[in-house]
Amino acid sequence: MPDTSEFDSPLFRTTLHQLDTVASRLNLDPNLHERLRYPRRALVVSVPIQMDNGKTEIFIGYSVHHNTALGPTKGGLRYHSDVNLGEVTALAMLMSWKCGLFQLPYGGAKGGIRCNPRSMSSREIERMTRRYTSEIILLIGPDLDIPAPDLGTDEQVMAWVMDTYSMTQGKSVPGVVTGKPILIGGSAGRREATGRGIVYTLFRAARHLGHEVKGKRVVVQGFGNVGAVAARLLWREGCTIVGISDVKGGVYSPRGLDLRQLEAHAAESGSVSGFPDADRVTNAELLELPCDILIPAAIGSQIREDNASRIKASIIAEGANGPTTPEADQILRERGVTVVPDILANGGGVVVSYFEWVQGLQFYFWRESEILSRLQEVMTRAFNRIWAVAQKEGTDLRTAALMEGIRRVAEGFRIRGLYP
Numbered sequence: 001m002p003d004t005s006e007f008d009s010p011l012f013r014t015t016l017h018q019l020d021t022v023a024s025r026l027n028l029d030p031n032l033h034e035r036l037r038y039p040r041r042a043l044v045v046s047v048p049i050q051m052d053n054g055k056t057e058i059f060i061g062y063s064v065h066h067n068t069a070l071g072p073t074k075g076g077l078r079y080h081s082d083v084n085l086g087e088v089t090a091l092a093m094l095m096s097w098k099c100g101l102f103q104l105p106y107g108g109a110k111g112g113i114r115c116n117p118r119s120m121s122s123r124e125i126e127r128m129t130r131r132y133t134s135e136i137i138l139l140i141g142p143d144l145d146i147p148a149p150d151l152g153t154d155e156q157v158m159a160w161v162m163d164t165y166s167m168t169q170g171k172s173v174p175g176v177v178t179g180k181p182i183l184i185g186g187s188a189g190r191r192e193a194t195g196r197g198i199v200y201t202l203f204r205a206a207r208h209l210g211h212e213v214k215g216k217r218v219v220v221q222g223f224g225n226v227g228a229v230a231a232r233l234l235w236r237e238g239c240t241i242v243g244i245s246d247v248k249g250g251v252y253s254p255r256g257l258d259l260r261q262l263e264a265h266a267a268e269s270g271s272v273s274g275f276p277d278a279d280r281v282t283n284a285e286l287l288e289l290p291c292d293i294l295i296p297a298a299i300g301s302q303i304r305e306d307n308a309s310r311i312k313a314s315i316i317a318e319g320a321n322g323p324t325t326p327e328a329d330q331i332l333r334e335r336g337v338t339v340v341p342d343i344l345a346n347g348g349g350v351v352v353s354y355f356e357w358v359q360g361l362q363f364y365f366w367r368e369s370e371i372l373s374r375l376q377e378v379m380t381r382a383f384n385r386i387w388a389v390a391q392k393e394g395t396d397l398r399t400a401a402l403m404e405g406i407r408r409v410a411e412g413f414r415i416r417g418l419y420p
């Protein structure tokens, strides 16, 4: 196999390993397999910004399109200090499989800037977003690549991307991003979609395993757009949220946390840590707390060889992308832990992004109840398909999900043929 060293990173190695393993399981044509191992295109840009103190700082940004076999590319824009070419490429590849398994008419992409948005002012983030958008402008568009929020970005960042792109076109082009504010063409239900999708998949998993979700003890790592929404919805469904964390640390209460009070505390103090009537735990300790369901919804590589055997949960639903290393995956599999993999569990975000894009193209917006029932239907069907593949092939859910996603993208390549 030729060299992929430009893209080398721990996550890229993991995604390549997953692709290679699944390709041999699927008996994939080696010519198609080979093409799937590389991104179609990758752009590296420098993003010079005038900081509030008058100094110029340069940030490095990336835009990677993994493949376009099934349509324009789709994926999040990430602002984080771990962003690099290999990581963004791996995340773009995961988006290809995710869109494939949900049967969306998209290829996978990812964008990112290596930065620490927590240490930047809102004006600095705006300037960085606008300059980055203008640097990658040839690679984005409503029928080319459509970014969405990811770690470190939100609706406001999407509005700045959309505005910058629109200014270069001389007209408003809302379809260039999804996950934008509702007032400028966003969709009802998009903000909560990823967290909600996790809850839907948990209900499916529990049903297939013969459990109830109600009454289960849940631990959530991450209190951002994914973790906080999943925790709140599960709490409302009658689960006991025993532990939760954010970047500053976590809190644990075996009796259960009052999510409404916790949200108020976090809104006021900027963190869940320090919440009264709960024990303080680190992010590492949090993962090993006694519970039934664990939702890693923060960053990648949290469940590793060194802690996987101490995890108590019997179901893990991956809110983050790539939170489990392959070594840990193997340990969890041997211990009989059910892992609902990232590309299945967190797919609610891109599914409602698709709804937002479709609504925008039609200039016709659906009611929230309609969005929720369609999301539930798409998630349920995808889950049932993957579950059936896992049963038939005698594999875990991650392998089954990858098989579904990769098979579809490869089939797209095969039908379209090779240009020229």
Ligand code: GLU
Residues within 6 Å of the ligand: 074, 075, 076, 077, 146, 147, 148, 149, 150, 151, 178, 179, 321, 346, 347, 349, 350, 351, 353
């Ligand atoms: N960033 C999200 C993901 O990793 C959403 C992508 C999208 O909506 O396009 O799936």
